[in-house]
Amino acid sequence: MKSENKTTLVAEFLLLGLSEDPDLQPVLFGLFLSIYLLTVLGNLLIILAITSDSHLHTPMYFFLCNLSLADICSTSTLVPKMLLNIQTESKAITYAGCLAQAYFFLVFICMDNLLLTVMAYDRYVAICHPLHYTVIMNPCLCVQLVLICLLISTVDALLHSLMLLRLSFCKHLEIPHFFCDLAQILKMACSDTFINNIMVYLTTFLLGIGPVSGIIFSYTRIVSSILRIPSTGGKYKAFSTCGSHLSVVSLFYGTAIGVYLSSAVTDSPRKAIVASVMYALVTPMLNPFIYRLRNKDMKGALRKLTMGMSFFFMSMSTALPVSS
Template identity: 70%
Template sequence: MELENQTGPIEFLLLGLSEDPELQPVLFGLFLSMYLITVLGNLLIILAVSSDPHLHTPMYLFLCNLSFTDISFISTTVPKMLMNIQRQSKTISYAGCLTQVCLVLVFAGMENFLLAAMAYDRYVAICHPLRYSVIMNPHLCVLLILLSLSISIVDALLHSLMVLRLSFCTDLEIPHFFCELDQVIKLSCSDTLISNILFYLVSSIVCGVPILGIIYSYFKIVSSILRKSSAGGRHKAFSTCVSHLSVVSLFYGMGFGVYISSAVTDSFTNTAAASVMYTVVPPMLNLFIYSLRNRYMKEALRKLIIKHLFW
């Protein structure tokens, strides 16, 4: 890397998933399809929950917010990638890159905290069923959502301000299809020790606390299920957690897989492909997990589709 400071307007180069010109139309079609499926599918879930009074419960309130977060998360990265492929350009402005870093952190953090809130909801539903409506009242649900959003925004702004104080060199190639925070930090000509310490410290807290909350919730849930005398009661209790547990496994499994992949490989193509697995794939699969495994959601979606087809 050249250590000469950048002069003039700063632009980063997003290397994307492949430099092969013949693959670009394939990538464009693939990611456009994934993007449209994710956006339209999650919008359908939001509409179905909003239109069905039977689904106006804390679990589905969190699900609506998760769907909105998934739409926002994928909209932060994929449209810019599609635009660059269409224009045969790899550039993104400094302001655009910083905005992308900030928004990715906001929505990734939001998803992180929403999954923890949903785990707590399942814990209360299974371990304290008689007090569920009292504990999971609308005020608490709204408070959890606002708290999740507030912490995510503060975390994103903190990291964005940290990037603002960095200076950059002339070789500004990012081996991803979007501006990822740790990759942007690596391009800096400044001393990044404090930035890296802050990045790992804050990330450990912001990610670690929700993960511990999810683990504790499911420890209590499993303990409660095992104490149930009937096999039918155990099956019914566990079935209410399957969708959420699948989404949690997908989100954190993909995330940890990306960083393990980044640590063991120097190939930017492999690293960029791995990043797709936690920024694009989970938002798309979440809607299938919740819509196909949940009979109440399937019924609500069926009613919504029939209503708009025949009216």
């Protein structure tokens, strides 16, 4: 009986990336480096603005701070390895590195999903139960909700990663993607992936349909409450507190649906990769801009932070001794 090529014998996978054209590699390197820097700097500014401004020490901005942190981590899981492969003209990623990348991406993308749901609940309580808002959304509950999101995300990613360990791979290990996507890894397995696929469908349903249903329910009640407000100014003020979150939710789930449809409808891996770039990289980059452009409090906090940093650097430059 022939022995199977078990996963323990797999040395590395090959990430084919977006294009194999050598002339496009410098362009792709510059593009994704720019996306990565904008994502990290934009979300880092959001975190610094929230932590430095006492007026933003509220549940909504606490969740936003954690969302920005999750966006930085999810992008950092993918882009540095991609940039390294382009720079070194190598497509290789070790078996352990591939599983680690898939694991951490699942953790942080699931965190985004659950945090958006928690933020929708926060807006529901703020608009539908304003008199009890501070009592319901107390600091202890906010911390517990974030920890629950992290626990669920970690358990989900851990289950998928552990189930990958039981698979064997006995054909060419070229992943037609720019990162170790769980679906692409399962396609390369030569052993039975029925249980893995069942787990993927189950978790997609529970962690996809569940949060989306919660968001839809929250906004249905929010719209109903806003319509009962007599003044137009009151309606606008109430809805403006949800505008940024609603924009981020639309962008996140819109690109996620695009990834699913592109992989289900078309057989072209290139179209699926482009959709994944929008979902995994562009969305985390745009989130800080959405909150900055649509939120007056965030604009003010970022302005104060920028002025404070400018004053700090100016004072440091004047304090430096001038050489003769």
